[in-house]
Every structure is written in C-alpha cells, then in structure tokens.
Amino acid sequence: MTREHRLLLSLDEVHAVRWVCGKCGVALSYRLDQSITLPPKCPACAHELGAAAAADYQHLQAFVEALKLALGASRSKAITATLQLEFIEDPAT
Numbered sequence: 001m002t003r004e005h006r007l008l009l010s011l012d013e014v015h016a017v018r019w020v021c022g023k024c025g026v027a028l029s030y031r032l033d034q035s036i037t038l039p040p041k042c043p044a045c046a047h048e049l050g051a052a053a054a055a056d057y058q059h060l061q062a063f064v065e066a067l068k069l070a071l072g073a074s075r076s077k078a079i080t081a082t083l084q085l086e087f088i089e090d091p092a093t
Contacts, residue, residue, distance in 0.1 A: 004088055005089040007087040007088075007089070008084045009085045009087070010082050011071050011074040011082070011084075012075065014085070015032060016029045016030055016031050017029070017032065019049075021042040021044065021049060023047040024042060024044055024047065026044040026045070028043070030064075032068050036065075038050070038060060038061050
C-alpha cells in the first residue's frame with residue numbers, strides 16, 4: 001500500500017518567500033507585502049546565485065511578482081473561488 005501526504009494552502013496562507021543560498025544555506029525571507037528583489041549574490045558568502053543562469057533567475061523573480069499579484073486578486077474577493085497550492089510529500093522523506 002502506498003500513502004501520500006498532501007498539503008493544501010490557499011493563497012491567503014502564503015505570507016513570505018524564502019531565497020536560500022545553495023552553497024552556504026543562508027536564507028533570506030521576504031514578506032509578500034513588501035517590495036521583493038531577489039539578490040544575485042549571497043549576502044553571507046558572496047556566491048553568485050543567478051549569474052550562471054540569468055534567464056532562470058529572471059523567471060524566479062517573475063514568479064515572485066506573479067504570486068504577489070495573485071494574492072492581491074485573491075484578497076479582492078471579486079472572484080468567488082479560491083486558488084490553492086498543493087504539495088505532495090515524498091514518501092521517502
């Protein structure tokens with residue numbers, strides 16, 4: 001038998017995004033109600049976080065902006081449905 005653990009979050013439950021350095025693990029959290037510019041270098045170790053893949057870095061920045069816009073649309077209550085994010089936990093972890 002296989003078991004899945006699913007986590008559903010509505011947009012209203014998402015309060016911040018976290019940008020984590022892949023080299024040293026330092027994380028920066030940004031509330032979605034503030035201006036967000038993901039830093040291109042780690043503030044702790046100066047590792048280049050987006051220089052090698054500038055297009056991918058720009059896509060992540062655009063995702064953050066789209067998430068902020070979607071949250072605003074969800075809070076407007078003009079739409080009578082909710083959008084939820086679904087996460088499936090890997091059974092191996």
